Amino acid sequence: MTTKIPTNLKYTKEHEWALVEENTVTVGITDFAQSALGDIVFLEVPEVGTNLKAGSTFGVVESIKSVSDLYSPVTGEVVGRNSDLEGSPEKINEDAYGSWLIKVKVKDTSELNNLLTAEQYQEFCNTSH
């Protein structure tokens, strides 16, 4: 399966992407994830002000056929959620990297080193499926 993996992003093994801009991290799900899920019909993300822990679940994304947990790539506070996706979560299927879910303000940026690079994520997708 071919999938788009932009090189400017970081990735998790749970198929989230993270765009790092100073101490703010924008989070979404990868093209691989949206393709595996199929038609996305429901999204649940936390309110602004919620504290997230790296590696723990922060919400769910549902397609017609399945429910998947979302995992936070970083520890920090939710400072934004994408209101464009409320009512039209199928936009994630159309453009996974253009459809961010939340923005998180991180305290400890050294944590970002634990995330996968595009190259590592590509390798991970190739070997795990």
Place this chain on the structure above:
Amino acid sequence: MTTLRTHLYDEHVKLGGKIVPFAGWDMPVQYTSVKDEVLAVRQNVGVFDVSHMGEFFVEGDDAEAFVDHLVTNDILNAPNGKAIYSPLCRDNGTVIDDLIVYKLKPGKVLICVNASNIDKDFNWMKSKHQGYSCSLTNCSNIFSLLALQGPKAFETLRPLLSELPDMEYYSIFETSFQGHPVIVARTGYTGEDGFEIFGHHGTIKSLWQKFMELKVTPCGLAARDVLRLEVCYPLYGHELNDEVNPYDAGLGWTVKLPKQSFIGKETLVSKTAKYKLVKLILDKGIPREGYPVLNSKNETIGVVTSGTMSVILNKGVALARIEFDKTPSDDVFLVDIRQKPFSAQLTKKPFVTGGHK
């Protein structure tokens, strides 16, 4: 355990189908989009490879009597050429499988069973076979099966076969495709008009390729599940299982107690339902299998057996098994979705009305 592949496996891969293991088989779960595949079947025509399902033939003087003894529905009095849906029960009334019996001609019956239950069903039937003058053969390995479903199914299929009358829903007809015999039944699992076509592997592969040439939408198991759930058809392993009887799954209409004798009759004659299968629609939230169902006091009264987002309604829909004596008199149902209660409306009619004849 190694998974099995249907003879159309390479076709599915070529079409970009996503392959998942299902009932011991590698099957296409979707090709492009579940939504598009569901809509193709509701509005136009789609085709499913369901070759994983099992086919048994019963032939001989006692064929009808034997099958009538095995299942709860009435086979003996149904006319030839008819298809009959029925549970297959144990002596204690629990459901081994649900299946379709096709009366091909006097002394020849075809039974189509769920893929996951082929061995269980065949061994059970074999154990009850003694004393009947008929053969029982498992032909699952030599037959492929396609389901062509949707309002345009008849006009799509008719020109391809040597003969195809505008047959009744739930009837069967033996005909041929490119000179090779096929058995065509006006049945399906979508609520729409459509046909199930049984034939040998090569014949069915050519027929599949013909459908692709004609731009019939290939549909996967995910669309099939949404379609059957929208019209509230039960699925073995969900609404039906080894522990429930037909009454528990709302299938009382398939238990024909006036029949002289059949396996399970003695128990089913005095048995009442322990559970009730209800249809629930949610304005918000998507119910999934295993989610608890609550009453207005937040007490658990049952469980969702199948749930999805209906493509047609654009709402969450569920079939749920409720303990009969806890069915709320106020008809207030809540579905517990990730520890949050979502209100659900009880409906008597199927969520979607299919267009079958």
